[in-house]
Amino acid sequence: GAVVSQHPSWVICKSGTSVKIECRSLDFQATTMFWYRQFPKQSLMLMATSNEGSKATYEQGVEKDKFLINHASLTLSTLTVTSAHPEDSSFYICSAVWVGSYNEQFFGPGTRLTVL
Amino acid sequence: EDKVVQSPLSLVVHEGDTVTLNCSYEVTNFRSLLWYKQEKKAPTFLFMLTSSGIEKKSGRLSSILDKKELFSILNITATQTGDSAVYLCAVVPPRGSGAGSYQLTFGKGTKLSVIP
Numbered sequence: 458g459a460v461v462s463q464h465p466s467w468v469i470c471k472s473g474t475s476v477k478i479e480c481r482s483l484d485f486q487a488t489t490m491f492w493y494r495q496f497p498k499q500s501l502m503l504m505a506t507s508n509e510g511s512k513a514t515y516e517q518g519v520e521k522d523k524f525l526i527n528h529a530s531l532t533l534s535t536l537t538v539t540s541a542h543p544e545d546s547s548f549y550i551c552s553a554v555w556v557g558s559y560n561e562q563f564f565g566p567g568t569r570l571t572v573l
Numbered sequence: 574e575d576k577v578v579q580s581p582l583s584l585v586v587h588e589g590d591t592v593t594l595n596c597s598y599e600v601t602n603f604r605s606l607l608w609y610k611q612e613k614k615a616p617t618f619l620f621m622l623t624s625s626g627i628e629k630k631s632g633r634l635s636s637i638l639d640k641k642e643l644f645s646i647l648n649i650t651a652t653q654t655g656d657s658a659v660y661l662c663a664v665v666p667p668r669g670s671g672a673g674s675y676q677l678t679f680g681k682g683t684k685l686s687v688i689p
Binding site: 564 | 676
């Protein structure tokens with residue numbers, strides 16, 4: 458159990474376009490999900506906390522108008538990178554908190570975004 | 574200033590060697606410390622350490638937490654090429670921190686390369 462999926466796995470887009478990344482908890486409900494960003498050879502950096510039914514909480518330095526997060530259901534959170542630029546190219550990973558497993562976080566497989 | 578510091582940053586060993594990875598932290602009030610292994614995609618969970626001095630073991634991997642000295646180590650014995658990965662440690666905030674109760678603070682990781 459406790460599987461988290463992300464879609465797409467890899468996306469290449471042109472500068473200025475918007476990209477939506479989905480994070481789904483497949484076999485459990487997650488009121489809280491997290492979005493991380495990882496640049497090459499660096500660790501995971503938390504971008505925002507996504508709470509079902511309420512606004513996301515963004516970490517310092519993360520533009521909320523650029524990285525739109527929607528957590529419309531207990532199994533789905535989406536991250537939309539608006540007007541993407543090459544510097545947004547990164548590996549985006551989500552995680553979902555499963556209350557039934559001592560609040561352990563389960564990570565999705567990640568989405569690699571390349572902006573040309 | 575980093576709250577979770579891992580060392581070394583990178584390590585190259587031969588198959589069969591034993592390695593010790595270090596994680597020191599400045600956070601004094603936390604619920605648990607987690608170790609993850611990250612290969613090409615998302616991190617996979619290794620250990621959760623809550624109590625000081627109690628070793629957790631899984632096959633050739635073991636880990637222990639020292640809350641007094643504020644560090645944890647991850648040991649890998651008889652390393653194999655499949656152990657090559659980035660190993661991340663993260664601390665979990667205490668309960669009652671609201672939505673922040675689930676946020677992980679990651680170290681930058683130790684990149685382990687095991688050569689035949």
